[in-house]
Amino acid sequence: MTISLPHFFSSSRPFGQRLLRRGAFVLAALALVLMVWAPPAQAQEKMSEKEKQMLAQLQEMNQADGYLEAHRDVQQPMELLGGPLSFTIRQTSGGVFVSLPDNRTLDPDVFGTPDQPLAFTGTPGITGVPVPMRGVSDGQFTQFERMSPFGDKNTTMANGNLMLQATDRTATDAATTEDEVMLKASWEDQDGNTYAIRCCEMLVSAGPEFPTFGGVVTNHILHGFTGIGTPLMPTEYTYAAFWGMGAVLKNGEVVDKPRIVHGMLTEYVRGENYKLVSDSEVTPTRRHFHLMVAPFMPVKGEHKFQPKDVATGFELPNGMELPFWHVMFENLEIESQRGE
């Protein structure tokens, strides 16, 4: 079978077989994998020229680049159809769910098959999952072979507090935005430490690798097959979402800043035992709010990301610091209105 492949995949055999047969390729893949979730400085040193080239090629192949190029310099962007939409999302009691590093099961609807893979371009973990980083069994992808914030493992923390006030005015990505976000969120671990996120000092008016619609988007579809946000989250209808630069706090003190903060109110994407479901298993009739501080930073002047762990100050059982925040709020009060 002959298939059209990205040029750095030189063989025309199906990916799965090739992966099994080519030890060298697997080694290169492993090296790339190690790089992805490691701190960038270390990662750059460890990467060979060939690996750097592969990463650069994947980033260059990012499918949203053309779209973003058309929008990112627009000085007077169009307004949202129907006018501005303002909303408030609050949680005033009860705890939160905090994602822990885990392997993500790969949904064939999003990632295709080893023969016909999907969603592999862009910065690994941000907009794509490179094929060599995927487990393969019986001709199907199994899981993302690296730990990420997108999996089933989680813990609960007490006293979740969320206050989000936002307005979606600007429709498209552009050089400027009229969108607004004010977010304060906090929660407490068992030892009584308080963790908090503040956002947004600045909205991401145009995404480096995927559209952000002026920083706030309403009534849209994100993640999964959409190419907007990581495909490691299922495709999910999103009532409201934002991306902006904010701060990470522990016990009232800023521990990391600036960081990209992403929040979204979506349909319910967890199943039994809080498993992160596949596309066909989402519950469209329930909602929850996700707050994310991803272990990545945009590269200045370039339309791509690089890995950078978040200094959360929360210690995992193995002694490592949790390198991201991915927190779910589910006891929500939601209000919204059209117009100023």
Add this chain to the structure above:
Amino acid sequence: MSLVSTHTLARTRWLLGLAAVLLFLVGHAPEAQAQSSSPAATVDMTNTLSFAPDTVRVQAGETVRWTNGSVIVHTVTADPEEATTDESVRLPEGATPFDSGTLDPEERFEHTFEVPGTYRYFCIPHEGAKMYGTVIVTPAE
């Protein structure tokens, strides 16, 4: 009226709870007696989105007590109007739907079951995560 007591008792609102119970005793003397007796079964609501145990058996006229032992807000809901899928609620014919409303950590809810049969209930915020429980009510001996 098979729906007997639906008031929650938080430790922090103990006095308020006591006042509510007293009000009940004054206003609904026959119904409130069920609340003063100890429950025939107790169910914990957990951080891992389950009712533990997920199935309890009581006799008609007996009371089940739910305690939110988690840090997460839950509900105890057996009302088809609150459910978004058919599988979330099952009520025996003639039984009255019930709903605890929001239960913060450490809050409690009690319900006395008058109609025998199998009750399937759920937690509203965690319906998608299939946080379900079952109460099997046998006829009074």
